Amino acid sequence: MSNSNIAVAIDGPAASGKSTVAKTLAKRLGLIMVNTGAMYRAVAWATIQHGVDPADSAAVINLLDRVDFTCGVENNLSTVLVDGVDLGDALRQDAVNSRVSKVAAISEVRELLVSMQRDYLELGSVVMEGRDIGSVVFPNTPFKMYIDASEEVRRKRRAAEGIIDDPTARDKEDSKRKSSPLVIAEGAVVIDSSEMDVEQVVQAALTVLRERGASEELLAKAN
Numbered sequence: 673m674s675n676s677n678i679a680v681a682i683d684g685p686a687a688s689g690k691s692t693v694a695k696t697l698a699k700r701l702g703l704i705m706v707n708t709g710a711m712y713r714a715v716a717w718a719t720i721q722h723g724v725d726p727a728d729s730a731a732v733i734n735l736l737d738r739v740d741f742t743c744g745v746e747n748n749l750s751t752v753l754v755d756g757v758d759l760g761d762a763l764r765q766d767a768v769n770s771r772v773s774k775v776a777a778i779s780e781v782r783e784l785l786v787s788m789q790r791d792y793l794e795l796g797s798v799v800m801e802g803r804d805i806g807s808v809v810f811p812n813t814p815f816k817m818y819i820d821a822s823e824e825v826r827r828k829r830r831a832a833e834g835i836i837d838d839p840t841a842r843d844k845e846d847s848k849r850k851s852s853p854l855v856i857a858e859g860a861v862v863i864d865s866s867e868m869d870v871e872q873v874v875q876a877a878l879t880v881l882r883e884r885g886a887s888e889e890l891l892a893k894a895n
């Protein structure tokens with residue numbers, strides 16, 4: 673890593689609880705929380721906006737040159753602007769859910785977004801969540817976790833949010849891609865959150881940081 677900022681990498685399948693834990697951990701430790709799924713969702717959203725078939729790689733790659741994707745931070749949370757607009761909850765809509773795996777399978781899309789994700793470390797220490805953070809974005813960080821939960825629990829958690837999305841169906845579609853599929857990164861600690869509440873998962877994550885040598889100064893903030 674280029675400076676003393678640290679990266680906490682949190683990966684796992686859809687609706688396993690990654691964003692919830694990443695947000696809580698980042699808030700307690702005063703770190704920037706980066707939601708990388710929102711960036712892939714932003715590209716999927718742009719394909720809708722511009723009438724581009726998300727399965728047409730050449731057309732999606734061409735779109736990357738025509739649309740401006742800007743990542744930033746607001747209140748210690750990552751933001752993504754598409755041609756200057758923060759899309760907020762529109763990124764969680766059904767049409768985005770059904771397109772996002774297709775754009776995420778395109779290597780050029782991943783290269784652009786991975787480079788924007790790495791740039792966050794210039795701004796400060798981060799808790800970053802996604803599918804390939806420990807394996808591709810920050811393979812050298814010691815702070816790696818894979819948050820899992822059973823299919824049944826994940827379906828129930830997403831349904832409780834009132835969102836039309838079958839997280840396990842999207843995972844199956846994601847698993848078909850050749851570049852950067854979801855894997856348990858080398859050295860990642862697996863936390864099965866099926867039977868845990870949010871606080872228990874956060875405590876398990878803090879234990880990983882402690883055991884992997886995070887500074888006392890950082891850990892003291894969590895108390």
Ligand SMILES: Nc1ncnc2c1ncn2[C@@H]1O[C@H](COP(=O)(O)OP(=O)(O)O)[C@@H](O)[C@H]1O
Nearest residue numbers: 686687688689690691692829833865868869870
């Ligand atoms: N340990 C947990 N116990 C119960 N519900 C949880 C837990 N972690 C997350 N949730 C809930 O499950 C849903 C999905 O969590 P989220 O953090 O969005 O998952 P992901 O980022 O992995 O897709 C949210 O409604 C969240 O409040």
Ligand SMILES: Nc1ccn([C@@H]2O[C@H](COP(=O)(O)OP(=O)(O)O)[C@@H](O)[C@H]2O)c(=O)n1
Nearest residue numbers: 686687708709710712772773776802803804
């Ligand atoms: N690092 C990442 C993050 C998300 N993604 C893609 O983006 C989609 C949406 O990610 P997300 O994190 O918003 O999804 P949820 O886990 O919230 O359902 C995933 O299904 C993947 O197709 C990815 O390929 N790599």
